[in-house]
Amino acid sequence: MKINKYFAAFWFVITLMMNVFYAQEKRLYWDEVQTIKNFDKIYIPKKNPIIFVGSSSIRLWKNAEKIFEKYDVLNRGIGGAHVDDIIFYANQLILDYKPRQIVIYIGENDLKYASVSADTVFEQTKKLFSIIRHKLPEVPIVYISLKPSPARDSSNLKMLQTNLLMKKYIAKEKNIKYLDVYKNMITKDGNYRPDLFSKDKIHMKAAGYKLWQKALKPYLLK
16 A cells, blocks of 8 residues: 555656646747647648748748749748747757758847847847757758838837848858848838838738748749
8 A cells, every 4th residue: 555655646746747847848839839730740741841930920921832832832930939939949840841941030029128139139040040050951041131110110220230140140151041121121211111011010911022022032942
């Protein structure tokens, strides 16, 4: 009887520890990512696709897979994601697919917080690159610059600083391209272009994505 009691107590502690671990691991966007992985079991993705990954500007590019159909694009954006979210789910959203190329847009959501600096986003994005490079050392990456969202004017200076840091860094890196979409999303006078954005002035309308499509297409591998 004593052995059974000790055994039961042992498994109670183990179960409790596993529940705590699971609660810690089941972080933000966990369910969304699991939905994606379950979807992959039903509709098996093509081998070695081009992965589009990042925040809502990628997630809401709903016709990207059709537009770039001949490139075998797979959209794995997560609405609201920060850089550390993509880092946390890098295996599920990027590495599992063994992509032949990766397109990334991330960091804009981070900068809306006053406590987050351009340097912070820069360092986090470099960390994401290093995780990718550890498993996929030669796979080309296209980094899309942060865009000028009118509703985030208070963060605009930090966006420009982040873009500058990323551009300088990428210029010295192998197999990473910097795609500047910022310059084409403002007027010649440096003002915002409301025609590119939806009512929330953060997410893009079709006109914004058409601009991205034209800019990105030359960078994609066939």
